[in-house]
Structures are given as C-alpha cells and as structure tokens.
Amino acid sequence: MSPDQNQTLPPQTQEQQPGRETQMNPRPDYEPRYPGSGRLKDKVALVTGGDSGIGRAVAVLFAREGASVAIVYLNEGEDAQETKRLVEREGGRCVTIAGDIGDPGFARAAVDRTIKEFGKLDVLVNNAAEQHPKKDIAEITPEQIERTFRTNIFGYFHVTQAAMPHLKEGAAIINTTSVTAYRGSSELLDYSATKGAIVAFNRSLAQKLAEKKIRVNGVAPGPIWTPLIPxxxxxxxxxxxxxxxxxxxxxxxxxxxxxxxxxxCADSSYITGSVLHPNGGDATES
Known part of the structure; x- marks a missing residue:
C-alpha cells in the first residue's frame, strides 16, 4: 500500500503548542449534530482546554443543551473568543479565562471567576493537556516530564480541589484521559503515563465522592483532529x-x-468511575 493510500489529512504542522484551530486545514468539526433538548438547562460548566478541539465541541454542545460555560485556556485568545461567540450563538452565556492550570493559584482563580460570573458550578470538565513526542526515553528531560505532569494531571488535581467546595449533590466531574492510557504510545511515554494516572484518579475520586452523590467519569478519545496534532x-x-x-x-x-x-446529564445517573471510549474501534479498553 502506498503512503498516499494512508493519507487522511493534508500535510501540515504548527511551530508551537498550544496549537491554533484557526490555522488548521481542514478545521475540526465542532458543530453539534442534533437540536438541543434541555438536558443541561440552567447548569453551569467549567471546561479546561475549552478554546478549541474537543473542549470547544463540548462547550458548544453544552450550550445547545442549556448550559452556561466558562472556558479555561492557556494563551490561544483568538480561538477562545471564537468559542465564546459559538456558545453565545447557541443562546448560552460564556466567560473566557486565560492562564496555566498547572498553577494552583490560577486554578483557584478560574473557579472563583466562574462562581462570580454564574453563581454556581454543576459540571467540571478536566480536559487541558499537552504532549511532546520523543523517539527515545533518553531524550525526555526532567523539565519535560515535570511540565507534562504539571499540566495533564497536577492541573486536574488543582482545578478539582478548587471546585469541590462549590459542587453539590447531582454535580458531575468528567476527566479526559486517552486511548494511550490503555494501549501505550512508544513516542509519548510521559504523556501516556499522565493519561494512565488520570484513569486511576478518575476511579478513586468516583469512590470518594459517591457518598456526596457527585458522579466522576472519564472519556478516553482515540486519534481526534484537534490543534494538539499539527x-x-x-x-x-x-x-x-x-x-x-x-x-x-x-x-x-x-x-x-x-x-x-x-x-x-441525568442520562448517566447510575454511572460513576467509568470511562467512555470514542476511539474509532481501537479495542484496547478495559
């Protein structure tokens, strides 16, 4: 089979992370496919990494279902403003918050801003991440390990800790892990390790919060066309x-x-500690 038969996208790359959705060809498809049915009516959601990719699609879909949304992003201001416009187009309210979730002070400030703007918090989506492929484990510096873990798993702890005083019975926490937590990735060792940590974090937090009637679940995407890829x-x-x-x-x-x-939403009211696997058929989940 020739390489061209394996082509799924136009060749492209971007010079720095986080990537920009505005520079992608083709642009990722974020549009919800169905009319809303009020499943998140009057709810407030906080989505980290909400400016683009999966986070944007989640924010727009939540808005279509009746939610107000706060999106956290690092420095992709143009993408964040576009997501805000799309959320508002759906009739939702949106606030954009720039900063590094690896900083516990910023994590607290982001939650505080959400509460100030909307008065409550019902759904927390821990989604922000970064990855830095290396062909050999010897190439992974201590600085890279620390940076990847600080964003991908420390940030989940920081934001969740900040959110906990505001989450009431019926609230939901959703953590983005990855197919790499289940099948590994030879050139993404540190990233895959953080995604495995998120699976354990997800299961353990679900057990801890069940008595408070707060559900905790995860999503483990496969290869999804987002700015992180180019x-x-x-x-x-x-x-x-x-x-x-x-x-x-x-x-x-x-x-x-x-x-x-x-x-x-309440459709999953008897599910906690679980992970969903939208991964194109990669049968590795367990």
Whole structure:
C-alpha cells in the first residue's frame, strides 16, 4: 500500500503548542449534530482546554443543551473568543479565562471567576493537556516530564480541589484521559503515563465522592483532529493521522463531545468511575 493510500489529512504542522484551530486545514468539526433538548438547562460548566478541539465541541454542545460555560485556556485568545461567540450563538452565556492550570493559584482563580460570573458550578470538565513526542526515553528531560505532569494531571488535581467546595449533590466531574492510557504510545511515554494516572484518579475520586452523590467519569478519545496534532507532529505524521484505526480515519471533536454530554446529564445517573471510549474501534479498553 502506498503512503498516499494512508493519507487522511493534508500535510501540515504548527511551530508551537498550544496549537491554533484557526490555522488548521481542514478545521475540526465542532458543530453539534442534533437540536438541543434541555438536558443541561440552567447548569453551569467549567471546561479546561475549552478554546478549541474537543473542549470547544463540548462547550458548544453544552450550550445547545442549556448550559452556561466558562472556558479555561492557556494563551490561544483568538480561538477562545471564537468559542465564546459559538456558545453565545447557541443562546448560552460564556466567560473566557486565560492562564496555566498547572498553577494552583490560577486554578483557584478560574473557579472563583466562574462562581462570580454564574453563581454556581454543576459540571467540571478536566480536559487541558499537552504532549511532546520523543523517539527515545533518553531524550525526555526532567523539565519535560515535570511540565507534562504539571499540566495533564497536577492541573486536574488543582482545578478539582478548587471546585469541590462549590459542587453539590447531582454535580458531575468528567476527566479526559486517552486511548494511550490503555494501549501505550512508544513516542509519548510521559504523556501516556499522565493519561494512565488520570484513569486511576478518575476511579478513586468516583469512590470518594459517591457518598456526596457527585458522579466522576472519564472519556478516553482515540486519534481526534484537534490543534494538539499539527502542533505536536511533523507534516508526514499528520498526513496519515488516524489511518491505523479500524475506521481508517481520525475522529472529529463533535464525535467525542456527546460522550461528555451523556456523562454530564441525568442520562448517566447510575454511572460513576467509568470511562467512555470514542476511539474509532481501537479495542484496547478495559
């Protein structure tokens, strides 16, 4: 089979993380596929990494279902403002909050801003992440390990700790892990390790909060077309992104967002400590 038969996307790359959705070709598909039915009516959600990719699709879908949304992002201001516009187009209120969730002070400030703007918090989506592929474990510096863990798992702790005083009975926490937590990734050792940690965090927190009637679940996406991809990999790798799945293509953010909606609303009222796997048929979950 020639390389062209494995092509799923136009070759492209971006020079720095976080990537920009405005520079992607084609743009990821965030549009919800169905009319809203009020499943999150009058709810307030906080979505980290909500400016683009999966986070954008989740924010827009939540808004369609009646939620107000606070989105946290690092420094992708243009993408964040576009997500705000899209949320407001759906009739939702939106606040954008820039900063690094790896900083516990900022995590507290982000939650405080959400409470100040909307008066409560019903759904927390821990979603922000970064990844830095290396071909050899010897190339992974202590600084990179610390940075990846600080964003991908420390940040989940910080934001969740800040949110806990505001989460009441019936609230939901949704943690983004990854297919790499289950099947590994030879060039994303530190990233995969953080995603495995998120699975354990998810299960343990679910047990802890069950008595408070707060549900905790996760989503483990497979290869999804988001700004993290062209800002992580070279053009040749991007060109065949997702081709190794049984469905032979990458997923789109709006194919993942419904998993978050299901876990956020009462449809999943008897589910906690679980992980959903929108991954194109990669049968590795357990």
């Amino acid at each position: 800002s992580t990999f070279d053009a040749d790798k991007v060109k065949s992104f997702g081709a190794n799945t049984p469905m032979k293509r990458p997923g789109q953010p709006n194919e993942v967002a419904p998993s978050y909606l299901f876990l956020a």
